[in-house]
Each structure stands twice: as C-alpha cells, then as structure tokens.
Amino acid sequence: MxxxxxxxxxxxxxxxxxxxxxxxxxxxxxxxxxxxxxxxxxxxxxxxxxxxxxxxxxxxxxxxxxxxxxxxxxxKNPLVLLLFLVLLTGSATLFLRAALPHLSTSLILPIPFVVLAPYTFTYLCVTRKTDYITHANHAPAMRQYPYDHILFRPDNLCRTCNFTKPARSKHCSLCGVCVARCDHHCAWINNCVGRHNYRYFLLLLLSIGIVELYGAYLSWSVLSPHLHLGHSKYGWLEKQYWAELGNAFVFAMSIGGISVAGVGLLAITTMPLPFALFAYHLYLIWAGMTTNESAKWADWRDDMTDGMAWIGKRSVIEAHNKERKARHLRNRNRMSGLAGPVPDSDEDEEEYVPWPKHSDQTLVSTTDGKAPTGQEQLWERCMSLDMVENIYDLGFWRNFVAVMTGR
Ligand SMILES: [Zn+2]
Ligand SMILES: [Zn+2]
Structure with a gap:
C-alpha cells in the first residue's frame, strides 16, 4: 500500500x-x-x-x-535529452519484459513501430541543423519569407552573426546562431526547433503520445482480467465507487507491480502532456505563427489593451517620411548655400520576396499612448489583433503543408 x-x-x-x-x-x-x-x-x-x-x-x-x-x-547540454531517453528506454524495457508473456500476437505486432518512432523522430530533430543561418546561406534565407513590418522589419540586425535578420528568424543564444523560422529552443532535443525540423518535432510529440497511449492500453489489457471493473453496483458519483476503484488499483499494483501497473500509471498521467503540446502546435499552425511569433503577438496585444498601439498604412507613412527627409535636406542645402539635387533615398531597397499574401499595414507602439508626433493623421489607434493581418497565415491547410514540407 x-x-x-x-x-x-x-x-x-x-x-x-x-x-x-x-x-x-x-x-x-x-x-x-x-x-x-x-x-x-x-x-x-x-x-x-x-x-x-x-x-x-x-x-x-x-x-x-x-x-x-x-x-x-x-x-547547450544533452541532460534533458538523456533523461528523456533513459526514462523511455527504462520504462519500455521494464514494461515489455514483464508484460510480453501475457500479450497476444496482435497486440505485440505494433510494438516495434510504436516504440521505435520516438527514437527515430528524436534523432531527426537532434541532427537536422540545416535551418541554421550562416553567411553562406544568408542570401537564400532572406528570400524565404517577406517582412511583415509588424513582427519582423528589414532594419533588424543580428550583432552576433553580423547580418540582417531574415524575416521569421531568431538568434538563439544557446545554439549561437540565427535560426530560420525559429519556433523555440527545445532543451528536450538540445536543439532549436525551426524551419526544417519543426515537422519532426511535431511527429516526435505525436509518437510520444502514441507510445504512452499504447503502453497504457497494454497495461490495461494485462491487468483488466484481474480487476473486475465495470461490475460495480455503485454509481460513479458515489464515494464507494471510488473506494472500489482505489482498491482495484492497489490490487493491480500487487499483480503487475511497478513494471506493468506503475509504468501504465505513469503513461496515463503523463500522456496528456505530449498530446496537449501537439494540440497547441496544431493551433499555432492554424493561426499561422511560431511559438516565437505568438509571444510577439501577445506583446502587441498587451500594448493594444493598454491603448499604446497604432496602426497605419506603410506605403503612406513611408512616402510621408521620405518627403519629410527630402524637405529637411532641401532646407539644409538652402541654409548652407549648397545647390544641387536632393538624393532620392539612401535607404536600401527591400528585396522583393514572392509570397501569396501581402499587407500594407504597419504597427507602432508609443510610450505616452498618443499617436506619433507630427503624423497624427496617418495613424489610427489599434484596439485589437483582429484589425491586423498576419501575412504568414495562409490558411490551416497551406500552413500545415508548408510545415510538413520543411518550408
Ligand atoms: Zn544571429
Ligand atoms: Zn537553439
């Protein structure tokens, strides 16, 4: 007991x-x-x-x-990864050694696939590093996604890697590199989850959920003949029902011990974690964002709630800024007696990236809750994320296909 x-x-x-x-x-x-x-x-x-x-x-x-x-x-250290592998291997070995003699062939057949899947996807998650951005692949990385000018802007430099951060990328201080379409750094796999290995990460979550579900089911099929559950004369709202259930679990432990009943119980109680995390990532795919981007959207939502976020048309604001700069230069030339044409612009033109969805919106956050000074007529207060378009959200199916094909 x-x-x-x-x-x-x-x-x-x-x-x-x-x-x-x-x-x-x-x-x-x-x-x-x-x-x-x-x-x-x-x-x-x-x-x-x-x-x-x-x-x-x-x-x-x-x-x-x-x-x-x-x-x-x-x-970066492999401790969590090792702990996970030791737990998985230890539980599976302990369980299978005790349970195999009591299982039918049809229940044994799926075991190699179910057990090997988490190892396979862990290996793929850990070893796929092609989503790291280096100077060698920086140019193609810049053409993967356009800037949305809300979460990602072209004037954002990575001082460690010494290049412009491509849209949707993030510098990971643990991996020491910028990662394309960075989702998050995962201690579990001792690697960043990004553009290429995100699909394997999803499959890893799913395969862990399935191995636990199947383990719990096998545990149940070994123990249930001894438990006589379902014959209770009490309703499940009655105290005696739960007392009977508790006794049944004690009995299950006495038959199956830690190997079958303990591992089965561990599988049942931890199973919601990989499935919930998998469901959360399906939600992110549905919403067209990464974990990193969901944090950025959450920051914008906080600013909107505080009344500090302003939305405007990028083309109008850029034209306004360009005109103001040209006027400033003309005035400076006149004051200093210089003549000559005013240069068009010294800003780098943003590279055009083909993408199915475009937006002319831009957001700005002000500390005093007032529209940017001198541009009051160009900005409208942004009260909700519903007013903002996410160009990376192409609809669930297209988002899903992009993730599963490593794009
Ligand atoms: Zn970097
Ligand atoms: Zn990382």
Missing amino acids: IAFRNTIILVVVISLFTFIALFGRLPALRKTPIGFSHRLLCIYIPNGFRQVDSRYTGGRMNANIAQLSNYLFHQ
Missing part, C-alpha cells in the same frame, strides 16, 4: 513539474496558475534563496548554483 501511495505521489509530482516546465512560459498561460508556478519556480524562489545565501554565506552557494544553472539552462 505504501509503495502504491509513493508511486502515485511520484508520478503526480513528475507530471506536475513537467507540465509547468513545458507550458509555464507559454504566453497564453502567462496569467494563469501554471504561469505563476513557473515564475515561482524559476524567478521568485531562486531570488529568495539568493538573498538568504548572500546574507549568511556571502553568496558562495549561489556562485556554485549559478554555475550549475548556467550550464543547465543557458548552455
């Missing part, structure tokens, strides 16, 4: 921490208990500890912990 209770507690704690670690940083959960727990674990508790340590040991423990956490969280 104690072993059973400890297993349940361990499984629940592992599931909870994994859930908070995976989902806590999502912009959509920023203001929920999950987001708060993530901040509590990653910011508030470490800050509190730092203060106590600097008072009593002069910050010695902190220096060591900072070194360790720097390695764990701010440097």
Whole structure:
C-alpha cells in the first residue's frame, strides 16, 4: 500500500513539474496558475534563496548554483535529452519484459513501430541543423519569407552573426546562431526547433503520445482480467465507487507491480502532456505563427489593451517620411548655400520576396499612448489583433503543408 501511495505521489509530482516546465512560459498561460508556478519556480524562489545565501554565506552557494544553472539552462547540454531517453528506454524495457508473456500476437505486432518512432523522430530533430543561418546561406534565407513590418522589419540586425535578420528568424543564444523560422529552443532535443525540423518535432510529440497511449492500453489489457471493473453496483458519483476503484488499483499494483501497473500509471498521467503540446502546435499552425511569433503577438496585444498601439498604412507613412527627409535636406542645402539635387533615398531597397499574401499595414507602439508626433493623421489607434493581418497565415491547410514540407 505504501509503495502504491509513493508511486502515485511520484508520478503526480513528475507530471506536475513537467507540465509547468513545458507550458509555464507559454504566453497564453502567462496569467494563469501554471504561469505563476513557473515564475515561482524559476524567478521568485531562486531570488529568495539568493538573498538568504548572500546574507549568511556571502553568496558562495549561489556562485556554485549559478554555475550549475548556467550550464543547465543557458548552455547547450544533452541532460534533458538523456533523461528523456533513459526514462523511455527504462520504462519500455521494464514494461515489455514483464508484460510480453501475457500479450497476444496482435497486440505485440505494433510494438516495434510504436516504440521505435520516438527514437527515430528524436534523432531527426537532434541532427537536422540545416535551418541554421550562416553567411553562406544568408542570401537564400532572406528570400524565404517577406517582412511583415509588424513582427519582423528589414532594419533588424543580428550583432552576433553580423547580418540582417531574415524575416521569421531568431538568434538563439544557446545554439549561437540565427535560426530560420525559429519556433523555440527545445532543451528536450538540445536543439532549436525551426524551419526544417519543426515537422519532426511535431511527429516526435505525436509518437510520444502514441507510445504512452499504447503502453497504457497494454497495461490495461494485462491487468483488466484481474480487476473486475465495470461490475460495480455503485454509481460513479458515489464515494464507494471510488473506494472500489482505489482498491482495484492497489490490487493491480500487487499483480503487475511497478513494471506493468506503475509504468501504465505513469503513461496515463503523463500522456496528456505530449498530446496537449501537439494540440497547441496544431493551433499555432492554424493561426499561422511560431511559438516565437505568438509571444510577439501577445506583446502587441498587451500594448493594444493598454491603448499604446497604432496602426497605419506603410506605403503612406513611408512616402510621408521620405518627403519629410527630402524637405529637411532641401532646407539644409538652402541654409548652407549648397545647390544641387536632393538624393532620392539612401535607404536600401527591400528585396522583393514572392509570397501569396501581402499587407500594407504597419504597427507602432508609443510610450505616452498618443499617436506619433507630427503624423497624427496617418495613424489610427489599434484596439485589437483582429484589425491586423498576419501575412504568414495562409490558411490551416497551406500552413500545415508548408510545415510538413520543411518550408
Ligand atoms: Zn544571429
Ligand atoms: Zn537553439
């Protein structure tokens, strides 16, 4: 009974921490208990500890912990990947050794495919690095997506890589490179999820969900003949029903032990994570954005809620700025007695990138909540993201095909 209770507690704690670690940083959960727990674990508790340590040991423990956490969280390291592989291999071995003799051939046949799939997609996620942008492939990377002038603008330089950041790319400080169509850096695969390996990442999530679902099903098929569930005379709202169910689980543990019942329980309780993460990424594909872009859209939404975001027509604003600059130069020439034509523009022309969807919108955020000075008539207050067009959203099916073909 104690072993059973400890297993349940361990499984629940592992599931909870994994859930908070995976989902806590999502912009959509920023203001929920999950987001708060993530901040509590990653910011508030470490800050509190730092203060106590600097008072009593002069910050010695902190220096060591900072070194360790720097390695764990701010440097590329394979620890999470190894932990995942050890957990998967350990659970599968433990489970199959105990369960195989009790399974029918039809249940055994899919096992090699179901078990090998997560390893295959992990390998593909980890080893595909072609979405890294270097000086050699920078020119074609610039032609992959146009700038939307809202989330991505052509005047954005990467000072580390020393080139203009292509639209939809992001510099990853852990990988030390700019990544094309960067979604996020994933500690799980010790690599960035981007343009080429995003499809393998999705398939990895799906395959982990399936291996857990199938494991739980096999566990159930081994144990269910002994459990006599479904014959309860109590309704599921009655206390006795749950007492019976609890007893059945205790009984299941006594028959299957940690190998079958424990692994089965771990599979059931952690299964929602890969499926939920997979569903979240399907939502992102439906919305035509990456995780990185969803954070940028969330920032714009906050600015809109605070009444600080303004929307305008890019062509009109650019023409206005060009005219103002030319006027300024003419005045300067007149004052200094210089003659001659005013140069057209010294700005680099943005390269044309063929793309099915265009937008002439641009957004600006002001700190005082007022329209940009001198251009008040050109801007309209932007109250909602519904007013803004996302040119990267080509509709669910086209977005999905683009992702699955590595574009
Ligand atoms: Zn870079
Ligand atoms: Zn990275």
